[in-house]
Amino acid sequence: MSVLAFPLARTRPRAARLYPLILGLVALFSVPGAPRAATLPPGSGELVLRGPDDAAPVEAPRLMTDVTVDVSGPTARAVVTQAFRNTTKEWVEGTYVYPLPEDAAVDSMKLVIGDRIVVADIRERAQAKRDYEAAKSEGKTAALTEQERPNVFTNAVANIGPGETVLVRIEYQQTVRHSGDRYSLRVPLVVAPRYNPAPPIVNLVGEDPATGGADPVPDRDRITPPVLDPSTHAPVNPVTVHVSLKAGFDLGALRSDTHKVKIEETGPQSRTISLADGPVPADSDFELVWKPAPSVTPTVGLFREHVGDRDYVLAAVTPPEGKAGPRLPRDVTFVIDNSGSMGGTSIRQAKAGLLAALDRLGPSDRFNVIRFDHTMDSVFPATVPADQANLDRAKAYVAALEANGGTEMLAPLQAALKDSNPEDTKSIRQVVFLTDGAIGNEDQIFSAIAAGRGRSRLFMVGIGSAPNGHLMQHAAELGRGSYTNISTIDQVAERTRELFSKLESPVVTDITATFSEGGADVTPDLLPDLYRGEPLVLSAKLPKANGTLTLSGRIGDKTWTQTLDLSSAPEGAGISKAWARAKIGDAETARITGKMNAETADAAILKLALGHKLMTRLTSLVAIDATPRRPAGARLTSAELPLNLPAGWDFEKVFGPAGERAAPIAPPPVQRRAELRKAVAPGVALPQTATDFEIRVWLGLTLLGLGLLVARTRRFA
Amino acid sequence: MRAAITLKTGRAAAAALLIVCGLGLTAQGAWIPAKAALAQALLERAFAETLASGRPEKPWPWADTVPVARLTLGGESYIALAGSSGQALAFGPGHVEGTPQAGEPGTAVYAAHRDTQFAVLGRLKPGDPIDVTRSDGTTATFRVTGSRVARWDESGIDPQAPGRRLALSTCWPLDAVTHGPLRLIVEAQSEARGPVQPQ
Secondary structure, eight states, X not given: OOOOOOOHHHHOGGGGGHHHHHHHHHHHHHOTTSGGGGTOOSOOOOEEEOOTTSOXXXXXXXXEEEEEEEEETTEEEEEEEEEEEOOSSSEEEEEXXXXXXXXXXXXXXXXXXXXXXXXXXXXXXXXXXXXXXXXXXXXXXXXXXXXXXXXXXXXXXXXXXXXXXXXXXXEEEEEOEEETTEEEEEEOOOOOOOBOOOXXXXXXXXXXXXXXXXXXXXXXXXXXXXXXXXXXXXXXXEEEEEEEEEOSSOEEEEEOSSSOEEEEEOSSSEEEEEETTSOEESOSOEEEEEEEOTTOOOOEEEEEEEEXXXXXXXXXXXXXXXXXXXXXXXXEEEEEEOSGGGTTHHHHHHHHHHHHHHHTOOTTOEEEEEEESSSEEESXXXXXXXXXXXXXXXXHHXXXXXXXXXXXXXXXXXXXXXXXXXXXXXXXXXXXXXXOOOBSOHHHHHHHHHHHOTTOEEEEEEESSSOOHHHHHHHHHHTTSOEEEXXXXXXXXXXXXXXXXXXXXXSEEEEEEEESSSOOEEESSSOOOBOTTOOEEEEEEESSOOSEEEEEEEETTEEEEEEEEGGGOOBOTTHHHHHHHHHHHHHHHHHHTTSSOHHHHHHHHHHHHHHHTOOOSSEXXXXXXXXXXXXXXXXXXXXXXXXXXXXXXXXXXXXXXXXXXXXXXXXXXXXXXXXXXXXXXXXXXXXOOOOOXXXXXXXXXXXXXXXXHHHHHHHHO | OXXXXXXXXXXXXHHHHHHHHHHHHHHHHHHHHHHHHHXXXXXXXXXXXXXXXSSXXXXXXXXXXOEEEEEEETTEEEEEEESOOHHHHHHSOEEOTTSOOTTSSEEEEEEOOTTTGGGGGGGOOTTOXXXXXXXXXXXXXXXXXXXXXXXXXXXXXXXXXSSEEEEEEEESSTTOSSOOSEEEEEEEEESSOOOOOOO
């Protein structure tokens, strides 16, 4: 690769910040002896993608990613730089499907070609696509970032020259997750292969589209990139992660359970964190967890930002831990996903989590266990008392589960939500759902929860190295429960304990937020009940951040009130984006659950997206270089970049045994395009190294023998 | 009577033809391993001269290749030639074009005939040493990490792979008598650690 010249600082001062990063990425590409040697074994030759029908193989560009996150109190700003390197002699277009946090507000994209930086515009999705396609055919280098799911995005870069490296730099805002005294930042690094239920063959008249009529995953082609089999191909897509943490309080413990990290203390409240062993393959989410120093109890976080002629505030308040009401008997239905995507380490985590949960049931509780793949079963026909005999039976059942098959989540969810005593007030009904969420029909699941939740509360437990955070977070919100992640087997005990302290019952109910000044636009519009340790997070747009915000609710049988002074709130960055992103989420939910019709919701989303320059389902970021570069007549080949299988997954359980042409893994048709393509590394062509001397010698000797035989026959004739 | 004579003459001719062809083929077949053995002797001398003189020496005046390294594996030692054309491989292992020298960053690839020099590949086990003495006199020591079978055009060998690696290839299966598309690849990793480049 030729050296890229970046006289950026001269032309655009801001770009100077890019400089070291670009050099780092370029160095990683060009230095074969770089530390990634430790993680990436040989065989990482060209990535050639085979089409389904023996079409000419396509060579994919290589990708290297750097993620730099600045955490500042309650919000984080992340910069994702993806370097697309074209190793071929052709002009190429590369498409990469990548994940972002489910609440990410993506507001900036820049395309860097040589020494030029092109800043992307936000446009309506269809328009952005048209502009990109036009630039592509004119031979201009262009980049298009589109949202497929709130946590899945596609980056397409057209006209990368032979041997060239093009950078795409995306920025997003996210909020820090907070539960009890634990704060966490999650950086998803890989999109797990999804199971996409097949469209119904017969469209029954009068059937509700949400439950059957239409294709449950209309965009299935867009969320099924090719996936590499780790047993035959070294991991690809190396990634580096840097976090600069300014917690806003004195820090106690700081750790990552998912990756080995190097931590540098830069002050009592701040740290810098990077990966200890250099780049890692993008095959599992990165999670960082921190706690305040033991003497500190941060309870109130209130920040504001002034943008345009409006003020925005973000409040994160943890109510005091009062005494909860009397403990009511519980009626708990556990649902465990044992589909093929859970194969490997995930199913072990899920089983360990479920077994630990069963141990925590009390004698007055009732329970049931449902398991599902593309089929489903339950241990008992209905919930039964949690006595020893029933628990033993359920535990034996759980211990024998194996992961296999498709992921038909709708039926088990509906079965779990089905309540035989909807009017019962003497017990509380809960559903605990353990899954990796590797499905494409999220909207169908959301509308089923909204329609069927009744008095049940839904607690999602995300399993594995790359769970679908969008499904988990949103299902828990709609189900008025909460969301817990179990990323590694070591976390099972701690996270199950936490989940159970939440299951005891909501600590704070009937929460209201009142601003003393009028005209506040608050999100979420309906404030949720809070479980033990959870903060109340809300954001609002105000004409002027003056006066007070009063929060009130019920803790057990007491009322709780807290008043915050807005004018004394410190400045926070990105509050307006977080607010707009949350409003867009509200509108999407209203659309899915039928509270708002599609046109009204879309209009509201579009207005917010264009106003705050956010990428959404309806808006995309597009950057187009000014001058055409691909010579007329030069061919442009397109390739989807392959993804790693998430760490701990079992390839054959998801895609079927190697060699077979990705036969459906289960009786129902499974639609995953990955099954059609398999990347292989052709590598060095090896010469013919067999001689035929043995054949020649044997043939020669045979002829000789025959000749002698003929000669002898003559003599005796 | 005349017919009998004609028959006798025809038979004699056929016998002679069969014997001549048989001798020819046998000699040709036998020449292949003999040539390989003879060539190794000449190559050994030329490589010794190369090491002494510091510049490539041809093993015989009309040779179109030069010895580039001595491979020591499984108790045997062979002189490898530059390039992996059919002519070069007739005399010894060939250093495949486009791959780095053994001991340099990347994957060096050598190929040889399964029925002459690289018959030994089938006996190598993980952990076995492979020494490569280069024409500059330095010796790189590798340890076998494993072996696998792949198609010749899908070897999966990346000459620019990180680390210092070695791959030896020969035709597979080892005891087949006809040409086939499969290759046995033995992979090895350098014992020496190269300088770790700063990022």
